[in-house]
Each structure stands twice: as C-alpha cells, then as structure tokens.
Amino acid sequence: MTRVWSNPLDLSYRYQDVRFSGWVGGVHLGDPRRSIHREAADPSIVRYQGRYFLFASMSRGYWHSDDLAEWHYRPTEKLPPFDYAPDVREIDGALIISASRKTGNSPFFRSVDPLADDFAEVAPGTFSFWDPSIFQDDDGRIYLYWGCDNVQPLYGLELDSGLEPIGQPVPLAASDVERRGWERTGEDYVVPEPKTERERMVAQFAGRAPYIEGAWMTKVGDTYYLQYAAPGTQWNTYADGYLTSDSPLGPFTYSSSSPFSSKPGGFMTGAGHGSTFQDEWGNWWHAATMRISVNDVFERRMGIFPAGFDEDGVLFCNQSFADYPLVVPDGAFDPRARLEPEWMLLSYRASAKASSTAPGHDAALATDEDARDWWASTAPGVGEWLAVDLGQAQHVHAVQVNLADQALADTAPPLDVGADSGHTWRGIYETHTPAAFLLEGSLDGETWETLHDGSVSGEDRPHALVILDRPKMLRHVRVTAQTLPFDGAFAVSGLRVFGRGEGEAPPQVSPQAARIDARTARLSWTPAPAAMGYNVRYGSHPDKLYRSWLLYERDHLDVPSLNADEQTWFAVDSFNENGVTRGEPVLAVAIDAP
Incomplete structure (x- = not known):
C-alpha cells in the first residue's frame, strides 16, 4: 500500500476578503483595493490520538488526516479566526493551541477531542507574542518560543503548568546577513528597485532586513533543534534554518547546514515557517509555507516534505522535485533514497488551447511551470475548458490541476465581519462553492474518456492530484469547470501531466x-x-x-x-x-x- 500526494497540498484553503486601505507607515499610497483569494500558511502539524492535525493561518478551523495524503477540513468558531500562525503541540496529553497577537495578551486553548470541537481557553496569557511555538521537554517542563521581526530576535522562556511565564524572555536567535546568504531578502536574493512611487513607499516601509520568524523546537537525543524562517514569506527564497543546543534555552549555535528547508525553484516556490514531526512509523517530515503572492503578499499554500536527521545529527529535507507526485510506502523509509520522482512531467510547455481567454491570461501560461501566472477564461467560468496536447501519445499516470483566483473581487459578495489591522481589513469566508472539474483524456482529440468527475463527490479541489487506476496512453488532456467559487472565471495556473516517456534520460552534465x-x-x-x-x-x-x-x-x-x-x-x-x-x-x- 502507498500514499501519494503532490505539493502544494490539495486542501480546501479558505477565501479571504482583504481590503487594503492604501495607508502604509502613515503614508497614503492612493490605491485602496480589494482582493478575494485563498490563503493558508505557517503549518503546524502534530500527530495526536492516531491522527494528524494541521493548523494554519487564516483558516477559521483546521485539517485532519489519518495518512498525511487525504485531509479533511473542520471549521471551528471556538478559536480566534484572525490570529496569525496558530501553533499546536501535545502538552500533558492534550492539544495546546496558541496564535499571534500584536497587542494585549495571547491566550492558550486546550483540546482533548478536537473532532468534537471541545477547544476551550485554559490560560489568558500575560503578554503578546507573534509566531509562537510551545514545546514540552522529556522531563515535563514547558517552554515557549516566539518572534517575527526584522529587528528583534527570537525569544524563549519557560512556562509553568498553568502556562504562566517563569523568569524573563531570553534572546535566542538573530539574523546575520553578512555571513548567512540565505537570509538576504529578495527574489532569487535580489530586491528589485522600485519603479513607481507606490513601490518606493512600500519598500521604504518594509526595509531590506530579513524577517526572522516562525520558531519550531524539535529534540532528538540530547540535542535541541531551534528552527526559524527567513527572509520573508513573499520571496521564492523563503526557507527554514536551525540552531542547536544541549539546553532548551540555549545558548544556541547556528548550523551551517542551514537552510535545511529551501525550495527556490520549480512550479511553486518557498519552504519556510513550518513544523517538523514524525509519522506513525517514525519517519520525519517537514511542513512549510509555499508562496504565490500575486493577488496579495499573503496569498500562500502549504507543502509537506520528507525530512530526517543524518548520522551526524544534521537536519535535512529532501526537496528535489518537491512539487512532483510523492509516492510513499506505508512504513519506515530513508528520505534520502528518493533520487528521482516516481513519474516525470510530460506537459512542460505543451501546446494548450481554451474555450475563451481573459486578456493577459493565455492558455500557454498553464503549462509553463510557474504558479504565479495562469490561464483564465472570461467569467463566469462554469462550462469553460482548457486542453493540452502532449505532442504524442504518452504513458500518463497522474494529472494535477492547480486552480488560481482571477478577479474574484468582481463577483464575491463583501463580508461584514472581519478584523482591521490598520492598513488592511480582512474577513474569512465561512463557506464557498467548491471548485470542481471534469478531467478527460484522449488519444486523437475527438474521442474522450473521463479521468475524474468532480461532480460525484462535490469536494473543493484547488490543487487536485488525480491518480489514474492504471497508466493510460494519452495525447490530449482536457479540464472543464463544473462548479466555481463566487461564479468567477475558470483559472488554471498548472495543468500538469505526469508519467514516463519511452526514450532515454538526457546525458550527464558537469558544472x-x-x-x-x-x-x-x-x-x-x-x-x-x-x-x-x-x-x-x-x-x-x-x-x-x-x-x-x-x-x-x-x-x-x-x-x-x-x-x-x-x-x-x-x-x-x-x-x-x-x-x-x-x-x-x-x-x-x-x-x-x-
């Protein structure tokens, strides 16, 4: 038996109603706007009572799974919906959840049966923190780590059994851009020069210092691994590094094996601010944030990558071909043994055509291996289609359909409940029409067979990976919208076909x-x-x-x-x-x- 998934994870990411006021740093940029897009980031995953629980930013609930491949969304109104970066860990046999607040106190919540929605506040907190991570040591003592700033370091302190602080915060980790190249900000580590007055003001407000954020603590043997993210969630270079110590509050020593989680290339980039956890067989995994950041800076997704600690105690992830389908045996395995994907990409720059095209969103953008651009139909998109021609018949094993959000502010009804952070107001849609599609394949482009019918389950599938029952010889693949959120356009950032060609792999290169x-x-x-x-x-x-x-x-x-x-x-x-x-x-x- 095997488990199969492909990053980004196919979750029913929640839609945000984001209204940018135009004010940044006390300066009005003159362009108030509204964006409707999916978002989830900062994944915190824990295995509890035989299931995996995933909490993520701006999700108005959480996901659970029994195999890491198929996830189910569960809403809750008992946790604060607008607190960023919710953290979940098992403490004294229960789940403890906390999240970020810039002002006031940051409370803690507890659950012993999350599927029963029994979350209850158990401690009001005594100070505000951002990007928290709670951790219980082998001796039962509890520690809290936090920080999300381009000036301040990460901090840590001990908590008592009532989750009240013991002692004063201890600074643990700060940036060192002069010695750590991966902490430099920018796309491919280069910040583009502003071209407009608005871009100049935003750049001045944001600065060029990296954000050090997203703490997570893992203990292996007698070593404490304090993980952190840099340089910023909007960059393809968003990654996780780590420091080690023989004590939970340090002092910590930076590991030159950082970043251990990094995905700057491929279809969807970014692999920062996440969590490291074990499955039921003892295999290590690292969950992390992947970025789109087109409709909004915080337009993001999530991925899970094989991870481990080698014989020298080095923390690592295997992120080679990390957005190709991952076939994982149900049992212990060596995460370094995946030398190439199970299936290769057959659709790169394949010829594409569509039923209609919105300006600037040609069909070719669905096969260019870039999640940040997409084909879009005219709206409404139900019944619209996109088809790719692989050029010849190929052995097809799987198809991934990645949907995008195209101009949904034109059709989505405004929300009246949300939170105002000064420059941005945000609401989270409790429900939305699912994204479902009909996927078909053909040898000649005339006779089609159904590969997947989304109307059967009615599930929301924004990044669906369709595994065929058996390999099929196909040349043409077509996807047609059945239902769409907010009656918007049908938009596809990646119609990705996977299988195996019959020729030879290319020769070796020597750089x-x-x-x-x-x-x-x-x-x-x-x-x-x-x-x-x-x-x-x-x-x-x-x-x-x-x-x-x-x-x-x-x-x-x-x-x-x-x-x-x-x-x-x-x-x-x-x-x-x-x-x-x-x-x-x-x-x-x-x-x-x-």
Whole structure:
C-alpha cells in the first residue's frame, strides 16, 4: 500500500476578503483595493490520538488526516479566526493551541477531542507574542518560543503548568546577513528597485532586513533543534534554518547546514515557517509555507516534505522535485533514497488551447511551470475548458490541476465581519462553492474518456492530484469547470501531466563551480541534449547535498544563499520526461584560487 500526494497540498484553503486601505507607515499610497483569494500558511502539524492535525493561518478551523495524503477540513468558531500562525503541540496529553497577537495578551486553548470541537481557553496569557511555538521537554517542563521581526530576535522562556511565564524572555536567535546568504531578502536574493512611487513607499516601509520568524523546537537525543524562517514569506527564497543546543534555552549555535528547508525553484516556490514531526512509523517530515503572492503578499499554500536527521545529527529535507507526485510506502523509509520522482512531467510547455481567454491570461501560461501566472477564461467560468496536447501519445499516470483566483473581487459578495489591522481589513469566508472539474483524456482529440468527475463527490479541489487506476496512453488532456467559487472565471495556473516517456534520460552534465564571494557560488554547464531542465543539489559535503534548486531551460545559476564559512559542493542532475541523470559533485573553488 502507498500514499501519494503532490505539493502544494490539495486542501480546501479558505477565501479571504482583504481590503487594503492604501495607508502604509502613515503614508497614503492612493490605491485602496480589494482582493478575494485563498490563503493558508505557517503549518503546524502534530500527530495526536492516531491522527494528524494541521493548523494554519487564516483558516477559521483546521485539517485532519489519518495518512498525511487525504485531509479533511473542520471549521471551528471556538478559536480566534484572525490570529496569525496558530501553533499546536501535545502538552500533558492534550492539544495546546496558541496564535499571534500584536497587542494585549495571547491566550492558550486546550483540546482533548478536537473532532468534537471541545477547544476551550485554559490560560489568558500575560503578554503578546507573534509566531509562537510551545514545546514540552522529556522531563515535563514547558517552554515557549516566539518572534517575527526584522529587528528583534527570537525569544524563549519557560512556562509553568498553568502556562504562566517563569523568569524573563531570553534572546535566542538573530539574523546575520553578512555571513548567512540565505537570509538576504529578495527574489532569487535580489530586491528589485522600485519603479513607481507606490513601490518606493512600500519598500521604504518594509526595509531590506530579513524577517526572522516562525520558531519550531524539535529534540532528538540530547540535542535541541531551534528552527526559524527567513527572509520573508513573499520571496521564492523563503526557507527554514536551525540552531542547536544541549539546553532548551540555549545558548544556541547556528548550523551551517542551514537552510535545511529551501525550495527556490520549480512550479511553486518557498519552504519556510513550518513544523517538523514524525509519522506513525517514525519517519520525519517537514511542513512549510509555499508562496504565490500575486493577488496579495499573503496569498500562500502549504507543502509537506520528507525530512530526517543524518548520522551526524544534521537536519535535512529532501526537496528535489518537491512539487512532483510523492509516492510513499506505508512504513519506515530513508528520505534520502528518493533520487528521482516516481513519474516525470510530460506537459512542460505543451501546446494548450481554451474555450475563451481573459486578456493577459493565455492558455500557454498553464503549462509553463510557474504558479504565479495562469490561464483564465472570461467569467463566469462554469462550462469553460482548457486542453493540452502532449505532442504524442504518452504513458500518463497522474494529472494535477492547480486552480488560481482571477478577479474574484468582481463577483464575491463583501463580508461584514472581519478584523482591521490598520492598513488592511480582512474577513474569512465561512463557506464557498467548491471548485470542481471534469478531467478527460484522449488519444486523437475527438474521442474522450473521463479521468475524474468532480461532480460525484462535490469536494473543493484547488490543487487536485488525480491518480489514474492504471497508466493510460494519452495525447490530449482536457479540464472543464463544473462548479466555481463566487461564479468567477475558470483559472488554471498548472495543468500538469505526469508519467514516463519511452526514450532515454538526457546525458550527464558537469558544472563549473566557482565561489565568487563569501556567500555566492556561480555555476555554469553545457546544456545536455534533450534536457528539459536541471536539478542543482548542493551542500557542505559530497555526501550531504541536501539542498536543491529546480530549473527549466537554464545553463547557469548564481547561488547567493551560502554560509560564509561553509565549503560547498554542487551537483547538477539533468532530466526530461524520460528520467533523471545524476551529476557528480564538484567543489566550488574560490574564483581567485590558482
């Protein structure tokens, strides 16, 4: 028996009604607007009473699962809906939940039967905190970690059994951009220069210092792993690093194996602010935030990645091809053993056509492997369709349909209950019409067979992965909208077809790797014939290439995310629809070396 999912997770993400006032830092930017989009981020996952519980920002509830692959949404009105980054951990046999508040006190809630919606406040809290993480040590003592700031560090302190503070907060972790390249802000670690007055004001308000946030504590053996996120949730470089100590309140030592969770390339990027947990077989996993950040900065999704602690105590994630379908055995496994995906991508830049097209949203955008652009029909979109032609008949195993939110402020009714944070008012829709679709396949483009009929279950499937009962020879794949939230347009950011080609994987490539400054390596390679793309793996040792960067149609890459004191090895794997060819590790030598 196996479990299969593909990142981003296919959850019924809740819709937000976000109204931007136009005021930032006391300055009015002159463009008040409204956005309706899905959001969930900052996943906190715990296994409790044989089930997995997932709490996430702005969800007005939580999700639960018995296998990590299929999740069920459960609303609740007993937890504050507008407190960001809810944290959940098991403390003394019960779930304890807390979340972020900028002012006042941040309370704690308790549940012993979450499916019965028995959440109750058990401590009012004595101060406000942001991005909390509560942790109970083996000896029963309880600790709280928190922080989300581009100036202040992460803090920690001990709590008593009533969740009241013992002693004073201890500063534990702060940024060090001069030595940690991955903490630099920006897209690909480069902040674009403002082009308009509005962009200039926003940039001035936000600054260029990284946000250090999203604490999570894991203890393995006698070592405490304090995890944190940087540089900012809106960047493709959003990642998680860690520090270690032999004491829950430090002092902590930064690990040059940071970031351990990083996904700057591929269909959907970002892998920061998450949680590290074990499944029923003892396998480690890391859940993290993935970003879209088009309709709004906080337009985000979530993913789960294989993780572990190696023989030297290094915390790592396997995020190679991390948004391809993941086939996981029901049992213990080595997370490093996944050298290539079970199925390859067959639809990259496949020819696409559609029933209608909104301006600026051509059908080709559904096959370019970028979740931040999309095809959109004219509205209303029910009955509209998108079809891709793979160019030849292929062995198809699975299809992922990723939906986008297109101009929903034009059709969604306004909410009258929400929270005002000064520059933004936010409401969360309690319900919405599910996103359902009909998926069909064909050999000739004329005779179609049903692969998935969303009207049968009526479930909301914004990132549905449809696994076929058996591989099918198909050339054409078509998706048609059946129901859509708010009667909006039908919008698809990725119609992704997976399977195996019948040809050969591309030949091996050998990169030239040079360290051009303390935090940056420059790679280049001769393109491999028939290669679709490259997976760049890197790390501090040729046997520890735990980080990865997935690229399409590239023959070079600057990696500005290195630690200044870290020797770094690189390998470049070439791939196409037929498979992956592993590259041999090479050391990035200083550019001024003889």
